[in-house]
Amino acid sequence: MFENILIGLSSLSDPIMLAAIAAGVFGGVLIGILPGLTSTMGVALLIPVTFSMPPQVGLAMLGGIYLASTYSGAISAVLLNIPGTPAAVATLLDGHPMSRRGQSTRALALATFGSSIGGLLSVVALLFIAPPLAEFSLRFGSPEYFLLAVFGITVIASLSAGAMEKGIIAGALGLLLSTIGNHPLTGEMRFTMDLPSLYDGIPLVVSLIGLYSVPEVISMISKRKQSNKPVFNADKTNPMAFMPEMFKQKVNVLRSSLIGIIVGIIPGVGCSVGGFLAYDAAKRSSKKPEEFGNGSPEGVVASETSNNAVTGGTLIPLLTLGVPGNPVTAVLLGGIMIHGLRPGPDLFTLNADITYGFILSLFVANLLFVPVGLFVAKYCVRVIQIPRSILAPSILALAAIGSYSIRGSLDDVVIMLFVGAIGFLLQFFSVPRAPLVLGLVLGTLAEGELARSLALVHGDLGAFAAQLVTRPISAVILLLCCYALYQGIVQHRKNSKMLDE
């Protein structure tokens, strides 16, 4: 083990390796900030560039892109209220209110440190306990996934900021939208209006762009008569000054990292769910839950720590079993295979120099995006000082380009505007938008896994119900679901009583 780490260190000491990590991190930060470009696209587009590099150098660069872009989605979420990547949706809930209060630097600093620590802890898990964790990931079958999606949906209670009914409406709308496209098991087309662009369902990134940028642009334009005075950055401007605050939140950081790592290990769940679950857990155990949704630093730390902890987690089943956990790692698997490497035990013995070089490069990348991110963020903070008459059209233009560029399809721009109109209506009636995202992300998972669970027991509902209770992991998740629902209802009653009085 330590011998392997030494081998990894020696390949890491190569200056080309460090240059590749730096290039990946810098590119990744920019990719994450722009709402149209996601981690998956960044990694996919750069794989051909890595053809001619030695494997560990190419992988180090791809790793840098993956980690840095997962983090930097937070920058646009905090400053513009538009998530740069799906992973930053939960960050936006508190990050943007903090920015509105003039605490942009504080929110960005916390997001950066949280991401870095979460990422580092997940790489530690990858380095030391990957094989047993990978075996755990195989125990997740369709019933477990189905229940996990249901459990994720209970998070709506935490995302609705006091208006439970409105949160449920948005969540249900998200679930409904997620049914567009072909049925995951039978291939039947639903609500596609014969448009081939809708056959695969509403594209998530396109809808995120519409859901958040269109309402933001409209509200900027509607406020144009008001003074254009920018929100003054009232805080200390040195982000390092917020480092001690992180240590005060060590329980939150550890819990969020753990949630992120576990979510990462389970294939097919992903960074955004990690952020949501950690945010929910932080809110439930916080001393000041009422601050969540109104600019709670705890919320920013929880979401960002967790979504970056997912990154190391997803690499565990990828490297040990060849099972990719999310779209980014599926693409990364292609990048590994193209060099003739086979995920599995060989990777840790025969190709130890490459594998451990790659894992150790992730440590460097997780540390490196702190200065790079803070440097870029320093200039991005000035974005909020740009006059609205320039900012609003620029955002709309970026949103159109971003949604077009994903599949090179004009239909996607129309979908973006359509979802944007829904987003505007929701904002107008102060219905929270995060539950809709949650419904969209988890709806597909829940529906597909439910159908698959039933297909596996030949449609026998009784057998399916028995499985939910008798399979150990699914029983645990079932209990968690019940607890979450019970607590949500109790909380809701308490709140309404308080209102009545």
Add this chain to the structure above:
Amino acid sequence: MIGKIRFAALAMTAALTLPFLQAATATAGEYPEKPVSMIVAYSPGGGTDTAARVIAKYVQPHLGQRLIIQNKPGAGGQIGFTELARSQPDGYKIGFINIPSIFMVKMLRENVPYEMSDFEAIANIQLDPVMLVVKADSPLKTFQDFLDAAKKAPGEVNVGGDGPQSNNQLQVVVAEDKLGVDVNFVSFDGSGPAITATLGDQVVAAVPSASSATTHILNGRLRALAVFSEKRYKYLPDVPTIKEASGVDVPGIGASMRGIAVPKGVSPEQKKVLEAAFAKVMEDPEFLAHAEKMGLPLDYMNGADFDAYIQSAAEAVEAYIPLLK
């Protein structure tokens, strides 16, 4: 003065017409004069895309121009295939097509705006057959064991695979028909998740593409019982073909093939240039070494053979389409 103006006017006319003249001479030159773009109907980073990018890199010296990949993903390939069918047949737009997906999409859906006659084949590059695999510790040691288990409990044995309506499911339907068995096919979001489900004991067996199962078989986590193909799979020479394993000739029409095609109407001269370039790359030792390292199952067919294969495969598949719906 007037002379000067006249001279200036002449110079301007010359400056304006020169580019057109150049363009005119350019078309008279040898094809290809500029980079050729290749439509890939799947997302960047996937298996089809990666294979396309590797071949694009190595075909460049043989073609004399760069080959640029254009991803047009969506609707199981339908969007990209439609784009290719509607492209200008000027030789600068070619496509990477997937068999049998390209005609299964057409047969399974209404209102698909292309016909198979809209395409002309240039070369087939790879053939990735479907493989029947079980977990390494499964009690089913041979294909016969699997067959016995499936016959004992008709419709009960769970078999996972890409789906729905995929080439893998097609192969299962064909095999069921020829072998007289009935299994419970369960769709997963690709070969990867189907393999994971097999490793996690969710399904008895899986029918992934051979290329995605290879790693797991060589690692000793999966055991292959048979490959649905006429000949054994290059990277797993110990796995018997379905005919060797069962004695029954099950056509391997579920095999996923990837090849090059152009929209109908490309001039015969241009087609010849393209065919020659892809024929040469398939003998290029550097390309062959890279493909071998990646585990790409190459299988070259020239344009005429590939066209003939597509035709006969499409006819064979047609009969099974109702069973997939």
